[in-house]
Amino acid sequence: VYRLHGRYYEMAPNVVPMDYTRDPDVKLPMQLIINMPELKENPFKERIVESFSEDGEGSLSFNDFVDMFSVLSEMAPRELKAIYAFKIYDFNTDNFICKEDLEKTLNKLTREELTAEEITLVCEKVIEEADMDGDGKLGFADFENMISKAPDFLRYYSKKK
Amino acid sequence: REAQIFVDKFEGALGKGKGKKFYAYKVMMMKKWMKFQRDFENFKTACIPWEMKIKEIESHFGSSVASYFIFLRWMYGINMILFGLTFGLVMVPEALMGKPYGSLPRKTVPRAEEATAMNFATLWDFSGLAQYSVLFYGYYNNQRTIGWLKFRMPLSYFLVGVGTIGYSFMIVIRTMAKNANDDGGGDDTSFNFSWKMFTSWDYLIGNPETADNKFASITTSFKEAIVEEQESRKEENIHLTRFLRVLANFLALCTLAGSGYLIFFVVRRSQQFALEGLENYGWWERNEVNMVMSLLGMFCPTLFDVISSLENYHPRIALRWQLGRIFALFLGNLYTFIIALMDEINLKARYLLSFTLEEEKIVKYNMTIWEASLYNGTIPENSTAPPIQVDPADVPRGPCWETMVGQEFVRLTVSDTMTTYITILIGDFLRAVFVRFFNYCWCWDLEYGFPSYSEFDISGNVLGLIFNQGMIWMGSFYAPCLPAINVFRLHTSMYLQCWAVMCCNVPQERVFKASRSNNFYMAMLLFILFLSTLPVVYTVVSIPPSFDCGPFSGKTRMYDVIGETLELDFPSWFGKVFGYASNPGIILPFILLMVLSLYYLNATSKSYKEANLELKKKLQ
Numbered sequence: 001v002y003r004l005h006g007r008y009y010e011m012a013p014n015v016v017p018m019d020y021t022r023d024p025d026v027k028l029p030m031q032l033i034i035n036m037p038e039l040k041e042n043p044f045k046e047r048i049v050e051s052f053s054e055d056g057e058g059s060l061s062f063n064d065f066v067d068m069f070s071v072l073s074e075m076a077p078r079e080l081k082a083i084y085a086f087k088i089y090d091f092n093t094d095n096f097i098c099k100e101d102l103e104k105t106l107n108k109l110t111r112e113e114l115t116a117e118e119i120t121l122v123c124e125k126v127i128e129e130a131d132m133d134g135d136g137k138l139g140f141a142d143f144e145n146m147i148s149k150a151p152d153f154l155r156y157y158s159k160k161k
Numbered sequence: 162r163e164a165q166i167f168v169d170k171f172e173g174a175l176g177k178g179k180g181k182k183f184y185a186y187k188v189m190m191m192k193k194w195m196k197f198q199r200d201f202e203n204f205k206t207a208c209i210p211w212e213m214k215i216k217e218i219e220s221h222f223g224s225s226v227a228s229y230f231i232f233l234r235w236m237y238g239i240n241m242i243l244f245g246l247t248f249g250l251v252m253v254p255e256a257l258m259g260k261p262y263g264s265l266p267r268k269t270v271p272r273a274e275e276a277t278a279m280n281f282a283t284l285w286d287f288s289g290l291a292q293y294s295v296l297f298y299g300y301y302n303n304q305r306t307i308g309w310l311k312f313r314m315p316l317s318y319f320l321v322g323v324g325t326i327g328y329s330f331m332i333v334i335r336t337m338a339k340n341a342n343d344d345g346g347g348d349d350t351s352f353n354f355s356w357k358m359f360t361s362w363d364y365l366i367g368n369p370e371t372a373d374n375k376f377a378s379i380t381t382s383f384k385e386a387i388v389e390e391q392e393s394r395k396e397e398n399i400h401l402t403r404f405l406r407v408l409a410n411f412l413a414l415c416t417l418a419g420s421g422y423l424i425f426f427v428v429r430r431s432q433q434f435a436l437e438g439l440e441n442y443g444w445w446e447r448n449e450v451n452m453v454m455s456l457l458g459m460f461c462p463t464l465f466d467v468i469s470s471l472e473n474y475h476p477r478i479a480l481r482w483q484l485g486r487i488f489a490l491f492l493g494n495l496y497t498f499i500i501a502l503m504d505e506i507n508l509k510a511r512y513l514l515s516f517t518l519e520e521e522k523i524v525k526y527n528m529t530i531w532e533a534s535l536y537n538g539t540i541p542e543n544s545t546a547p548p549i550q551v552d553p554a555d556v557p558r559g560p561c562w563e564t565m566v567g568q569e570f571v572r573l574t575v576s577d578t579m580t581t582y583i584t585i586l587i588g589d590f591l592r593a594v595f596v597r598f599f600n601y602c603w604c605w606d607l608e609y610g611f612p613s614y615s616e617f618d619i620s621g622n623v624l625g626l627i628f629n630q631g632m633i634w635m636g637s638f639y640a641p642c643l644p645a646i647n648v649f650r651l652h653t654s655m656y657l658q659c660w661a662v663m664c665c666n667v668p669q670e671r672v673f674k675a676s677r678s679n680n681f682y683m684a685m686l687l688f689i690l691f692l693s694t695l696p697v698v699y700t701v702v703s704i705p706p707s708f709d710c711g712p713f714s715g716k717t718r719m720y721d722v723i724g725e726t727l728e729l730d731f732p733s734w735f736g737k738v739f740g741y742a743s744n745p746g747i748i749l750p751f752i753l754l755m756v757l758s759l760y761y762l763n764a765t766s767k768s769y770k771e772a773n774l775e776l777k778k779k780l781q
Contacts, residue, residue: 043376085359089359102358105358106358109358109379110379110383111376111380113376118383118384118387121387121391122354122358122387125390126354126355129355130355146355146356150356
């Protein structure tokens with residue numbers, strides 16, 4: 001935790017206090033956080049920061065910061081990671097991953113190299129594969145069911161300290 | 162009571178009692194060990210040569226192009242081992258322990274050639290000093306043991322020759338078996354697209370270049386999966402498709418037959434020209450055969466490409482058909498060429514053989530006369546007089562056909578390498594430069610229309626690699642330097658082609674996933690290996706070796722060295738056992754036993770595969 005505090009402090013030394021005993025209300029804006037080297041290349045960096053922030057706009061207090069790194073570490077249990085992954089991919093925060101969310105994810109992943117019909121095809125296939133309750137979008141249960149069978153999820157979703 | 166036992170056992174873990182320190186220590190050691198294992202795995206992956214290059218190519222061009230480079234790397238590994246065998250067991254002992262250059266007639270450049278022996282032109286042609294060195298068959302002495310280690314040179318030469326071929330067979334078959342296992346996995350997993358979408362980004366990436374590669378590889382992987390999906394969704398009008406496929410095969414057969422007939426016709430014509438004297442004809446007539454074969458090799462594959470668009474196959478299967486047809490084309494051409502020359506070859510071979518035998522006698526007679534002339538005129542009845550010291554360069558030589566064959570192979574390999582490199586530079590690089598820079602001042606859009614950038618020609622390159630390896634296998638018995646030359650060639654070719662692909666080629670229109678097994682390439686390789694072993698086996702078994710050069714000189718057949726070793730080096734009971742074992746009465750039942758065990762193993766492997774599938778279904 002001490003190291004994390006060091007990183008947090010580095011990002012905005014004039015704002016972050018060294019002493020947390022008085023529980024100050026300090027938040028760092030999103031711009032600073034997504035410039036961190038670990039997150040810079042990540043296509044989902046804005047979503048990651050948004051999903052951990054309490055006020056939903058992307059500013060992280062130190063608690064949120066610690067939360068974010070603890071979920072992304074290797075020690076976090078799989079279910080916790082699945083919950084946060086679901087939040088990250090849910091762009092419109094309606095607790096369902098619908099077709100538009102999928103399209104946005106795909107565009108971010110491929111940097112918009114695929115044509116429109118290819119995108120539609122992929123999104124349809126995803127919904128066809130994972131949607132168990134047949135409502136045309138992925139609820140958390142569908143997502144968790146699909147992720148739990150994936151061999152690569154833990155490997156890619158973890159960061160080393 | 163049980164609780165007490167439990168607490169005693171896990172004393173350390175519970176943080177109390179004397180076991181605590183030891184347990185903490187144990188936990189720390191475990192963590193360190195796991196970290197070490199992980200680092201070692203990373204290190205091992207980093208050690209695989211060219212892994213990063215191939216991954217980069219795979220992310221931009223797809224797994225089928227990358228499979229060619231993986232195949233190239235695998236061949237490089239095999240050639241390294243062949244090189245190790247020939248270098249370590251044949252070239253080095255002879256260089257270190259054999260008689261040095263200049264001590265024997267076979268090891269010295271003849272007086273007549275001495276003036277040009279060190280010229281670059283002669284060396285490039287592999288004659289002169291290069292010919293009379295450890296690089297070729299003719300240099301080796303037939304002395305039974307050499308040096309203080311009593312290293313049995315001829316035996317080693319023979320065994321290395323047999324061993325290289327045996328090792329190659331073994332490794333090709335082993336790789337085929339391993340790939341057959343992988344193939345059983347199948348890639349029709351459920352959740353294919355979902356996993357690609359949600360789990361393909363690696364959150365550990367912090368480096369922009371790696372991120373670029375990752376984006377490219379994700380895009381390519383999606384495209385591959387889309388192609389698979391589209392292929393499986395295609396609605397087929399079965400009758401039309403079947404008719405078109407039959408038509409396409411018929412056209413391909415016509416092309417093959419046509420090219421075979423053309424070659425036959427041209428070779429006959431050239432024989433006629435030769436009879437009438439070559440001076441009457443211009444350059445085209447003289448080189449007609451070569452030109453026709455090269456032109457056929459250039460245009461027929463394109464024709465096959467056009468035909469295959471009729472067939473509407475999955476791109477992976479279309480590639481296989483293409484490879485198969487080009488393979489058949491080359492083999493057919495070679496075969497018709499040889500048949501057309503058959504009479505000529507027969508004549509020449511008989512002539513050469515008789516000539517060799519005659520010349521042997523003549524040379525031997527000449528040598529006695531020549532020695533006698535050194536004794537001032539008297540021809541001694543029995544040569545008990547001590548031999549006079551003569552400079553080896555002056556001794557007359559017999560023909561050394563093995564070295565000549567070895568030289569031909571080496572020249573062929575070198576010219577093949579040069580041709581490939583020049584084709585890459587001109588065909589890909591210059592074309593890309595032309596398209597890029599002349600696009601501004603040209604009537605039509607060069608990048609979209611003709612000629613545009615070239616795609617990577619997988620089938621041509623794979624076949625080139627396989628045929629090249631066939632030549633190496635054929636030639637390495639006569640020229641131990643061939644594996645070394647090939648290692649060098651593959652090394653440079655890897656770098657050159659990786660650079661050329663990333664710089665001058667564009668990915669194909671429809672990127673498809675290569676089948677995880679490379680069994681198709683392996684099957685072709687096996688076939689070529691078999692074909693190239695045949696001539697070597699034939700020469701070892703039926704043609705007598707040259708009488709004055711090479712490690713087998715003086716024997717009637719090359720395999721006599723084995724018999725000699727058995728007689729002289731092993732205890733006598735061994736020879737008796739061998740004699741009994743080579744009795745046909747024992748060999749036939751042995752062969753029968755082998756066939757039966759093959760059948761049994763085949764049956765068991767089939768049943769295992771079925772059990773595998775059943776279990777997989779249950780897991781679902």
